[in-house]
Amino acid sequence: MAMGNEEKLREYLRRATAELQRTKATLREAEAQQHAPIAVVAMSCRYPGGVTTPEELWDLVDRGADAISPFPTDRGWDIGALYDPVPGTRGKTYVKEGGFLHDAGQFDAEFFKLAPSEARETDPQQRLLLETAWEALERAGIDPTSLAGSPTGVFAGVMPNRYGDEGDTGAMPGVAAGRIAYTLGLEGPTLAVDTVCSSSLVAVHLAVRSLRAGDCAMALAGGATVMTGPGPFIGFSRQRGLSPDARCKSFAASADGTVWAEGAGMLLLERLPDAQRNGHPVLAVIRGSAVNSDGTSNGLTAPNGPSQERVVLQALRDAQLTADQVDAVEAHGTGTALGDPIEAQALLATYGQGRSEDRPLRLGSLKSNIGHAQAAAGVGGIIKMVQALRQQVLPRTLHVDRPTPYVDWAAGRVELLTEPVPWPAGGRTRRAGVSSFGAGGTNAHVILEEAPAPDDLGTSTGSAPVDRRSAVPLCVSGRTEPGLRAQAGRLADHLHSHPGSGLLDHGFSLAVSRAALEHRAVLVAKDRAEAARALKAFAEGAAPPDLVHGLVQPGGRLAFLFPGQGGRLLGAGRELRAVCPVFAGAVEEAMGYLDLQLERPLAEVLWGGDAGLAGRTVFVQAGLFAVGV
Numbered sequence: 001m002a003m004g005n006e007e008k009l010r011e012y013l014r015r016a017t018a019e020l021q022r023t024k025a026t027l028r029e030a031e032a033q034q035h036a037p038i039a040v041v042a043m044s045c046r047y048p049g050g051v052t053t054p055e056e057l058w059d060l061v062d063r064g065a066d067a068i069s070p071f072p073t074d075r076g077w078d079i080g081a082l083y084d085p086v087p088g089t090r091g092k093t094y095v096k097e098g099g100f101l102h103d104a105g106q107f108d109a110e111f112f113k114l115a116p117s118e119a120r121e122t123d124p125q126q127r128l129l130l131e132t133a134w135e136a137l138e139r140a141g142i143d144p145t146s147l148a149g150s151p152t153g154v155f156a157g158v159m160p161n162r163y164g165d166e167g168d169t170g171a172m173p174g175v176a177a178g179r180i181a182y183t184l185g186l187e188g189p190t191l192a193v194d195t196v197c198s199s200s201l202v203a204v205h206l207a208v209r210s211l212r213a214g215d216c217a218m219a220l221a222g223g224a225t226v227m228t229g230p231g232p233f234i235g236f237s238r239q240r241g242l243s244p245d246a247r248c249k250s251f252a253a254s255a256d257g258t259v260w261a262e263g264a265g266m267l268l269l270e271r272l273p274d275a276q277r278n279g280h281p282v283l284a285v286i287r288g289s290a291v292n293s294d295g296t297s298n299g300l301t302a303p304n305g306p307s308q309e310r311v312v313l314q315a316l317r318d319a320q321l322t323a324d325q326v327d328a329v330e331a332h333g334t335g336t337a338l339g340d341p342i343e344a345q346a347l348l349a350t351y352g353q354g355r356s357e358d359r360p361l362r363l364g365s366l367k368s369n370i371g372h373a374q375a376a377a378g379v380g381g382i383i384k385m386v387q388a389l390r391q392q393v394l395p396r397t398l399h400v401d402r403p404t405p406y407v408d409w410a411a412g413r414v415e416l417l418t419e420p421v422p423w424p425a426g427g428r429t430r431r432a433g434v435s436s437f438g439a440g441g442t443n444a445h446v447i448l449e450e451a452p453a454p455d456d457l458g459t460s461t462g463s464a465p466v467d468r469r470s471a472v473p474l475c476v477s478g479r480t481e482p483g484l485r486a487q488a489g490r491l492a493d494h495l496h497s498h499p500g501s502g503l504l505d506h507g508f509s510l511a512v513s514r515a516a517l518e519h520r521a522v523l524v525a526k527d528r529a530e531a532a533r534a535l536k537a538f539a540e541g542a543a544p545p546d547l548v549h550g551l552v553q554p555g556g557r558l559a560f561l562f563p564g565q566g567g568r569l570l571g572a573g574r575e576l577r578a579v580c581p582v583f584a585g586a587v588e589e590a591m592g593y594l595d596l597q598l599e600r601p602l603a604e605v606l607w608g609g610d611a612g613l614a615g616r617t618v619f620v621q622a623g624l625f626a627v628g629v
Contacts, residue, residue: 126170
């Protein structure tokens with residue numbers, strides 16, 4: 001009896017131990033999922049200075065360019081009536097420059113299937129978010145129309161704009177994310193975020209959390225700001241918060257106020273293992289992020305140092321990193337005499353501690369180049385730092401006469417980027433923080449890490465073939481014929497400005513990772529120069545001989561017609577078989593079946609040297625079918 005009880009006890013302990021091990025494994029998996037790295041798969045943007053791509057944004061900051069410009073002339077602003085150099089004058093602004101998107105009113109309504117009247121009533125911020133969402137997907141090698149019905153999320157930072165009638169959906173900030181989801185058929189979490197100046201970085205944080213929780217498979221996250229009226233300038237002039245010369249002097253002794261700007265930025269995010277498995281590009285990795293609030297502090301809109309310290313430490317914990325493992329911070333850095341010293345002291349108290357003499361934290365701000373892009377500021381900082389990781393340089397911050405004396409710079413190892421600093425890959429893993437603080441007290445911090453080495457990215461399923469010997473078809477499409485020709489012109493410009501990229505890579509991407517819209521053109525070209533010339537000619541209204549174009553008929557069906565005789569069949573398909581594995585596999589499979597009925601192997605006849613043998617009817621008919629199919 002005792003022995004039976006002892007055996008039962010052993011069996012119970014074995015089961016309990018096994019269950020405990022399973023529980024521990026589940027907890028470890030859940031813990032890992034909470035801190036899972038998120039891949040930045042693609043980026044798109046619009047920023048002052050004519051910036052329309054992440055590459056152009058990098059060129060702007062790398063050159064140290066200043067993108068501030070006079071007030072736009074196409075928005076009905078009466079500059080003469082608005083301007084008064086005396087700060088505080090009611091209803092006036094003492095600055096007449098800012099960071100503007102001077103083509104913010106331009107929008108291809110037909111491309112997104114919006115009626116002209118609906119497009120006019122739609123806030124330009126929503127229009128820009130639509131454009132950048134589409135571009136981000138295409139830059140990832142994903143046909144935007146292929147995601148309909150997918151659990152893809154949309155997280156859009158956007159502030160009220162007082163555009164149009166408040167009751168119209170086009171004027172509601174909350175509709176901004178939903179419009180993207182509706183247009184593309186996305187069925188993941190969809191929300192608009194308004195935490196004022198930290199809106200887009202908070203949107204990124206929420207997207208990261210949603211991906212880790214499994215609420216969505218991919219996420220579009222970003223933000224946009226367009227000032228359709230001069231209200232922000234008038235309001236901040238009354239508070240004397242604008243820089244009189246309209247320049248953000250981030251962390252400088254001469255800092256005297258911020259300058260308002262516009263912009264739009266969008267990221268496509270995906271769990272890192274998913275991006276690797278799907279063959280999507282990995283530009284960088286988000287290791288951690290955090291959001292908190294100032295709570296009851298020294299003022300509703302005033303920055304709070306302890307809260308900024310806490311959000312940095314929370315992001316580090318989320319990333320499972322220590323402060324000395326981060327090399328640089330893209331700061332909020334609005335250029336105000338109050339905010340910059342508070343932010344710098346918070347960084348000195350966190351990132352500035354425990355660092356070696358030769359590895360100070362490098363500090364900079366995009367606002368010195370383009371101004372404060374408000375709801376698009378944080379995502380702009382991410383795009384800048386992803387590009388800095390890829391280009392291996394930390395760019396300089398403009399307009400710094402000397403570091404502000406209101407900061408005890410000796411309290412830690414933090415140095416302002418007054419000159420470019422090399423940031424080479426190949427040693428320790430490179431990382432950067434990005435900060436954004438909202439006027440209502442919402443603070444956000446994101447920690448970026450360089451992308452894994454190519455050898456660690458797994459096998460890509462989206463790679464183009466590498467052989468360069470054959471002519472390449474280049475497929476272009478548009479909603480309208482003018483749109484089609486304009487797209488051809490952009491492709492010609494791209495080929496001209498990117499001489500290092502392969503023509504076959506372009507052909508592959510255009511064929512499999514772009515939406516096939518109604519108006520289509522296909523150019524067959526053998527080299528880049530030939531392709532660029534023909535595309536440019538087509539864009540200008542000509543009809544190049546190697547290019548065909550037309551309009552797809554809805555509901556049409558595809559049929560193939562094989563020719564009935566082939567007097568010159570000898571050698572047909574030999575070169576194509578050598579350069580195209582898909583064709584080679586198909587033709588060899590067909591020949592395998594046909595050879596069962598033929599007196600000699602078809603390949604021997606078709607690719608041999610006997611024209612008389614190849615001209616016999618039985619081999620002609622078999623060869624035509626094998627090559628045709």
